[in-house]
Amino acid sequence: MTKKRFIVFLTTVTTILVLALQACVHESFVDPISGVCDPDSVYYEKDIQPILTTYCVTGCHDEVTAEKGVVLTSYNRLKATTELRGGEPFHSDVYEVIVDSDEEDRMPFNRPALSNENIALVRKWIEQGALHNTCDFDTISVSCGGSQVSYKQEISPILQASGCVGCHGAGSVILSTYEGVATVAANGRLLGAVTHDPAFLPMPQGGAKVDSCNIENIKAWINQGALNN
Numbered sequence: 001m002t003k004k005r006f007i008v009f010l011t012t013v014t015t016i017l018v019l020a021l022q023a024c025v026h027e028s029f030v031d032p033i034s035g036v037c038d039p040d041s042v043y044y045e046k047d048i049q050p051i052l053t054t055y056c057v058t059g060c061h062d063e064v065t066a067e068k069g070v071v072l073t074s075y076n077r078l079k080a081t082t083e084l085r086g087g088e089p090f091h092s093d094v095y096e097v098i099v100d101s102d103e104e105d106r107m108p109f110n111r112p113a114l115s116n117e118n119i120a121l122v123r124k125w126i127e128q129g130a131l132h133n134t135c136d137f138d139t140i141s142v143s144c145g146g147s148q149v150s151y152k153q154e155i156s157p158i159l160q161a162s163g164c165v166g167c168h169g170a171g172s173v174i175l176s177t178y179e180g181v182a183t184v185a186a187n188g189r190l191l192g193a194v195t196h197d198p199a200f201l202p203m204p205q206g207g208a209k210v211d212s213c214n215i216e217n218i219k220a221w222i223n224q225g226a227l228n229n
């Protein structure tokens with residue numbers, strides 16, 4: 001290697017290393033903005049990641065498969081592997097592909113389109129800035145099965161965070177509305193499914209069992225009359 005070539009080589013290697021390092025540092029520094037859940041806001045960790053996890057990640061956009069280089073396992077990966085522009089859903093890949101009118105291009109690939117409700121959530125989240133935001137939805141249930149379990153504060157967020165709503169926006173079991181949840185609360189299917197009672201289908205389908213604290217909350221809420229509180 002000539003001296004000149006060596007310098008070029010060295011510069012290239014250094015540049016690559018610096019870029020790689022910046023990428024890592026940058027990624028690990030984006031912390032979610034948290035606070036009390038505001039019903040008018042859409043939150044990445046509470047609302048958007050569960051949709052991606054349910055419909056997009058496994059087998060297509062996980063770290064290993066990474067179809068078209070797109071990985072949807074976290075906000076940082078979404079941001080790094082797709083174009084995402086706060087305020088501009090039609091310049092954000094994740095929105096464009098779920099509303100594509102050409103079925104061959106629309107995502108989830110080869111599957112039914114996302115529900116209008118999920119599409120609206122993604123759109124609203126981007127319109128609100130496409131932030132890496134979250135709210136205190138996962139710390140709500142520090143006390144398990146309290147004497148006044150709230151549908152709005154606890155049960156609905158648990159179903160959201162467990163990916164239930166993603167699959168059950170329509171069909172025989174609806175978990176996106178109070179009425180739908182109250183129906184399966186009353187006929188025993190909700191508790192049967194989340195406790196993995198062998199008489200019922202174990203839920204969430206293909207996902208990790210709801211943690212015991214949240215199962216206690218669901219149980220307590222049902223016992224307290226499954227109110228729309």
Ligand code: HEC
Nearest residue numbers: 162163164167171172173184189190193200201203204205
């Ligand atoms: C990946 C998709 C998916 C996810 C996630 C999912 N379900 Fe289901 N669930 C299904 C399918 C499919 C069925 C069977 C068909 C039907 O009844 O809609 C089902 C059935 C059920 C039933 C009826 C069970 C029975 O034996 O009668 C209940 C209740 C239920 N799910 C609740 C939940 C809850 C609660 C969660 C979240 C903890 C959840 N599901 C997550 C797909 C899913």
